[in-house]
Amino acid sequence: MEYGLIGENIPYSISPQIHAEIFRQLGICCEYKLIPIARQNLSEAEVVIRRLCGVNITIPYKQTFLELCDVLSPEAQRIGAINTIHNKAGRLYGYNTDYYGFGKMVERVGYSSSRPPRVCAVLGSGGASLAAVRYLQDIGAQKVYVVSRTPDSSAEIEQISYDRLLQLQGDILVNATPVGTYPNVRSCPVCESVPEHFCASLDLIYNPNPTRFLQIAQRAGGKICSGLIMLVAQAVKSEEIWQERAVSEKVIDIVYEQMKALLEKRQ
Numbered sequence: 195m196e197y198g199l200i201g202e203n204i205p206y207s208i209s210p211q212i213h214a215e216i217f218r219q220l221g222i223c224c225e226y227k228l229i230p231i232a233r234q235n236l237s238e239a240e241v242v243i244r245r246l247c248g249v250n251i252t253i254p255y256k257q258t259f260l261e262l263c264d265v266l267s268p269e270a271q272r273i274g275a276i277n278t279i280h281n282k283a284g285r286l287y288g289y290n291t292d293y294y295g296f297g298k299m300v301e302r303v304g305y306s307s308s309r310p311p312r313v314c315a316v317l318g319s320g321g322a323s324l325a326a327v328r329y330l331q332d333i334g335a336q337k338v339y340v341v342s343r344t345p346d347s348s349a350e351i352e353q354i355s356y357d358r359l360l361q362l363q364g365d366i367l368v369n370a371t372p373v374g375t376y377p378n379v380r381s382c383p384v385c386e387s388v389p390e391h392f393c394a395s396l397d398l399i400y401n402p403n404p405t406r407f408l409q410i411a412q413r414a415g416g417k418i419c420s421g422l423i424m425l426v427a428q429a430v431k432s433e434e435i436w437q438e439r440a441v442s443e444k445v446i447d448i449v450y451e452q453m454k455a456l457l458e459k460r461q
């Protein structure tokens with residue numbers, strides 16, 4: 195059975211290693227490969243999607259193939275983006291497993307629908323931010339703010355400036371911007387005083403692990419979670435969909451430790 199990742203600039207993606215390890219843990223013999231597709235060759239993508247059993251979709255195509263799907267899962271409809279397609283006998287089912295991957299980060303810092311967070315702030319207003327906001331709303335967060343460099347007063351979710359964030363206190367602070375990604379490891383999206391006003395800080399960035407943002411939050415005494423958990427957990431959720439079986443939570447931990455070591459070796 196063949197699977198793959200469709201995206202534009204993906205040569206450094208560790209998704210093949212993540213899925214190879216999941217296949218090993220599940221004792222199944224499948225293949226997962228990188229399928230780089232340039233924007234000018236987009237028509238090739240549909241041929242690939244229809245040939246494989248399932249694909250993951252990454253930047254910049256998470257909205258591109260929505261219309262190709264015959265069925266969209268509820269979270270994919272609400273977010274308006276997909277990162278997983280399951281080809282079931284020629285019918286294409288679209289999902290957003292980033293949503294579930296983010297959920298694992300939230301669970302790891304102690305929040306869930308049975309213990310919903312009160313005030314949450316999500317930095318950045320891109321696609322990853324929307325998946326995080328939807329998840330936080332779905333588990334019953336009382337108030338979710340999006341923090342933007344250019345707040346849009348007409349946005350559906352209230353957007354605030356980084357200045358206003360300085361006065362906010364809450365349960366969960368999420369970095370959904372690319373600020374702090376390797377090699378710009380000394381960058382942090384907020385002033386050092388901000389994370390101490392939140393009980394938990396989550397960074398969607400997985401390289402470095404931890405980011406400077408998370409180091410500051412940890413020093414301030416808060417709980418933290420790295421985006422590497424999300425990356426591994428979204429891959430595990432994709433496999434659950436493709437293989438039509440549940441995968442133990444332990445697999446996330448095993449694959450996480452292996453990928454952490456792999457990223458450390460690469461630097």
Ligand code: NAP
Nearest residue numbers: 318319320321322323342343370371372398399421424425
């Ligand atoms: P994106 O569209 O490139 O950026 C997200 C938002 O960040 C932008 O809309 C912008 O919001 C803000 N931003 C961009 N550059 C900035 C800068 N220099 N300074 C301050 N804010 C800036 O990215 P995305 O696709 O939403 O992804 C966001 C991050 O999540 C990336 O680092 C991505 O790698 C990561 N991610 C991780 C996973 C995972 O599995 N761990 C999954 C998906 C994404 P404003 O213009 O409103 O300020």
